[in-house]
Amino acid sequence: MASSALEIQGLEKRYGEQAAVDGVDLQLAPGESLAIIGHNGAGKTTLMKLILGLTRPSAGTIQRWSWRGGAPRPAAASEGIGFLPESVNFPGAVSGGQRLRFYARLKGAGKQECAQLLELVGLSDAADRKINTYSKGMRQRLGLAQALLGSPELLLLDEPTSGLDPFLRQHFYAIIGQRQAAGASVIISSHALTEIEARTDRIAIMQRGRVLALGSLATLREQAALPVEIKVRHTAVPMAELEALAAGAATLQSMGELSTRFSCTESEKLALLQRLSARPDIVQDLSLHPPGLDDLYAYFVNGGDT
Ligand SMILES: Nc1ncnc2c1ncn2[C@@H]1O[C@H](COP(=O)(O)OP(=O)(O)OP(=O)(O)O)[C@@H](O)[C@H]1O
The missing domain is CATH 3.40.50.300 (P-loop containing nucleotide triphosphate hydrolases)
Structure with a gap:
């Protein structure tokens, strides 16, 4: 099956x-x-x-x-299939409601569904206005309603x-x-x-x-x-103390006197976090930054180069 x-x-x-x-x-x-x-x-x-x-x-x-x-x-x-194209081009001289009902007839959907979809995308109040008075966002929402017709x-x-x-x-x-x-x-x-x-x-x-x-x-x-990045806000300590906390598992980059960025692998992350949180006399705050989709995208389109 x-x-x-x-x-x-x-x-x-x-x-x-x-x-x-x-x-x-x-x-x-x-x-x-x-x-x-x-x-x-x-x-x-x-x-x-x-x-x-x-x-x-x-x-x-x-x-x-x-x-x-x-x-x-x-x-x-x-x-x-419901399709919302990149540039939605509706004729400007008809109302949003009329246009949606036109598509509904093509898709075999009813008037009631049109009203529900206009409500869903927040266009009920503008349904009788001509499309050429709509903002870009309103046209996009009408496009979404059109794409959702017929479930x-x-x-x-x-x-x-x-x-x-x-x-x-x-x-x-x-x-x-x-x-x-x-x-x-x-x-x-x-x-x-x-x-x-x-x-x-x-x-x-x-x-x-x-x-x-x-x-x-x-x-x-x-x-x-x-690498996963851990941004650490700390007391004024020598770099050697922070390096001791990293224990060779992270590279350090100073971001000012009281702030340092630790970069480590995913597998080293938890142990490093434990060491950092065990020293409240040094570590005042920290935030965790795993690689985002923009980092991953750059990595893959550059053929795996960081
Ligand atoms: N009808 C066509 N005739 C000739 N080349 C085309 C045609 N349609 C698309 N292409 C080419 O195919 C490639 C892919 O185009 P496509 O529009 O699918 O890219 P895209 O990822 O959607 O881009 P964008 O993010 O700019 O929308 C491009 O090089 C484009 O010039």
Whole structure:
């Protein structure tokens, strides 16, 4: 029995000599979320277009399963997919409500669902206003409502939060989380690395059409084995005392007279923290900084060089 919502094998898309997508293998489970990150031109949008069936692969296969009604069955190309494109272009002369109802008719969704979605994305009060009076964030929210029509089993979101302020971004991820909890799988392409790192189950790092690394944040950290940093605020002590606390397990960098950065491996971290916390006469405060997605991204796209 299928346990994937999406399975991609050996996927390629060539434009002449150039491979926009080059040998991608990927699986997505029902309810799972995946972030695709990569430089401009890495192939993120092309991968989404291939999944949507908007463009045909040069090689490889894409299989999807529908989980509606219990037992999984193979799903047709774009069946059950909600798509939020990178630039949402709506005609300005119609209202947001009219436009959403237009898409609802295409997707076989009802007027009641339109009203619920406008409420969900916070556009109920603006539903009768023409779209050309909407801010960028309002258009983006209308785009999200459009993508959610018909409760899709797979959501493809191409840089979905680029026009949203921090509050709306949180609201956006809360909505996506609800859909995931209801079983929808989600693929988000994003350049907002700090924002995305805690929001998705797995991350795929793409470069020149290839997936360089794929896994949860914890898996990527394990693979990269980048140092963990511990920033320590301490009393005025000679460097030799701090080096004794490091016990050869960390490199030290002074950040001023009363502050030092300790860098150690993940496996040395706990023992070092114990030694530091056992000396309250020296250590006044500390904060732990594991490598973030921006560090991991730089590591993988530079071929494993720190
Ligand atoms: N229709 C096309 N014809 C020719 N080349 C294309 C076409 N579509 C995409 N490409 C090329 O394929 C590569 C991948 O493009 P794609 O838009 O998928 O990248 P991306 O990762 O989404 O970039 P961005 O972050 O800028 O949105 C780029 O080099 C792009 O120029």
